[in-house]
Amino acid sequence: MKIISINAGSSSLKFTLFNMDDESVIASGLFERIGMDGSIYSIKYNGEKISEEIAMESHTMAVQILLDKLSALSIIQSLDEIKGVGHRIVQGVDRYFESVLVTDKVIQDIDEIKDFAPLHNPGALKGILAFREVLPDVPMVCVFDTAFHQTMEPETYLYPIPYHWYSDYGVRKYGFHGTSHKYITSCVKDLLNREDFKLISCHIGNGGSICAIKNMKCVDTSMGFTPLAGIMMGTRSGDVDPSIIPYLMEKEGKNASEILDDLNKASGVLGLSECSNDLRDIVKACEEGNEKALLAKNKYVRRIVDYIAQYYVLLGGVDIIVFTAGVGENNVTVRREICEKLSCLGIKIDLDANNVRGKEIMISSPDSSIPVYVIPTDEELMIARDTLKFVNR
Numbered sequence: 001m002k003i004i005s006i007n008a009g010s011s012s013l014k015f016t017l018f019n020m021d022d023e024s025v026i027a028s029g030l031f032e033r034i035g036m037d038g039s040i041y042s043i044k045y046n047g048e049k050i051s052e053e054i055a056m057e058s059h060t061m062a063v064q065i066l067l068d069k070l071s072a073l074s075i076i077q078s079l080d081e082i083k084g085v086g087h088r089i090v091q092g093v094d095r096y097f098e099s100v101l102v103t104d105k106v107i108q109d110i111d112e113i114k115d116f117a118p119l120h121n122p123g124a125l126k127g128i129l130a131f132r133e134v135l136p137d138v139p140m141v142c143v144f145d146t147a148f149h150q151t152m153e154p155e156t157y158l159y160p161i162p163y164h165w166y167s168d169y170g171v172r173k174y175g176f177h178g179t180s181h182k183y184i185t186s187c188v189k190d191l192l193n194r195e196d197f198k199l200i201s202c203h204i205g206n207g208g209s210i211c212a213i214k215n216m217k218c219v220d221t222s223m224g225f226t227p228l229a230g231i232m233m234g235t236r237s238g239d240v241d242p243s244i245i246p247y248l249m250e251k252e253g254k255n256a257s258e259i260l261d262d263l264n265k266a267s268g269v270l271g272l273s274e275c276s277n278d279l280r281d282i283v284k285a286c287e288e289g290n291e292k293a294l295l296a297k298n299k300y301v302r303r304i305v306d307y308i309a310q311y312y313v314l315l316g317g318v319d320i321i322v323f324t325a326g327v328g329e330n331n332v333t334v335r336r337e338i339c340e341k342l343s344c345l346g347i348k349i350d351l352d353a354n355n356v357r358g359k360e361i362m363i364s365s366p367d368s369s370i371p372v373y374v375i376p377t378d379e380e381l382m383i384a385r386d387t388l389k390f391v392n393r
């Protein structure tokens with residue numbers, strides 16, 4: 001059975017077509033610059049990549065071209081083969097604690113929620129409406145990045161601010177990357193063959209979040225009202241004192257949203273190192289003696305260790321720690337330094353085992369107090385799995 005996972009942005013649309021009989025990827029691709037000059041798509045299938053610049057005025061046009069190409073390339077013989085479409089939605093606030101079938105009410109909700117995720121939800125909505133127009137009879141499912149975190153208690157998700165900011169305006173911690181943390185949780189369930197475990201899931205990519213999970217449910221997570229909070233990231237600051245915002249507005253002559261833009265796009269690893277947001281470049285620069293790169297890397301590692309230590313206490317001990325996403329799956333140095341800083345908890349890294357990229361493996365030594373794993377995440381597959389559940393109903 002074929003299912004498509006979609007991640008649509010304001011001018012882009014990423015897709016992965018799965019054969020859910022064996023969960024294999026049949027084809028994947030990216031449509032970019034939709035509604036702009038120079039719109040272009042690329043499709044990967046059978047080990048090949050085709051790419052073409054073609055006018056795409058709207059998401060609907062992009063979806064039409066996508067389906068035409070899948071047919072023309074004989075990737076599908078007929079549109080009827082596509083049994084479901086799953087959409088990644090960044091923000092579902094407290095209205096959605098699990099994935100849902102798309103209805104008019106869901107579409108209206110995603111539109112109403114847009115103030116909470118102005119950069120993400122409107123783009124996702126364009127993707128939903130486009131597929132609705134082109135494939136009106138195919139069931140569609142929304143998979144929310146926030147849903148997995150809806151099990152947090154009020155003591156965790158509320159900020160210590162005037163209560164009515166929460167009750168009137170919904171200001172609270174929502175958490176993100178929930179689809180990835182949920183996927184990792186399901187992998188750990190298969191690995192340990194049980195559901196009663198305490199897990200710290202470290203999704204560290206360009207964006208990053210740490211999640212404390214007990215008995216398959218999220219207890220706490222590092223991102224907050226928006227994905228700006230928590231650990232230090234590629235270009236995002238993570239947690240900082242909010243008083244710096246008015247101070248910098250005055251000093252730099254910028255408005256609040258310009259400072260916020262700097263905290264999102266010019267901070268984190270890039271901001272401190274003044275050379276790159278990419279941890280590969282940073283590790284290399286450190287080896288060449290670049291002091292700002294060293295400072296950025298040390299701070300990056302420190303912020304992750306801070307959260308792991310916090311969640312270790314919160315969970316009352318941990319059964320397993322998992323690294324995932326771009327840095328977590330691939331950066332041998334960052335993983336080693338995090339584990340070394342956690343040695344006071346009895347964590348011991350196996351340097352040979354840790355010397356891997358992009359595959360599932362235990363990187364701790366057998367006498368480590370807590371097993372530490374690398375598990376590649378697969379948010380697209382998680383979206384397809386959730387979609388399949390509704391198709392099967």
Ligand code: ADP
Nearest residue numbers: 204205206207277278279280325326327330331
């Ligand atoms: P995003 O949050 O944009 O999805 P990713 O999960 O792709 O980000 O992570 C990007 C980070 O992953 C970069 O800092 C990069 O250094 C790192 N990364 C990705 N691939 C590799 C690789 N093959 N080797 C080392 N680091 C990698």
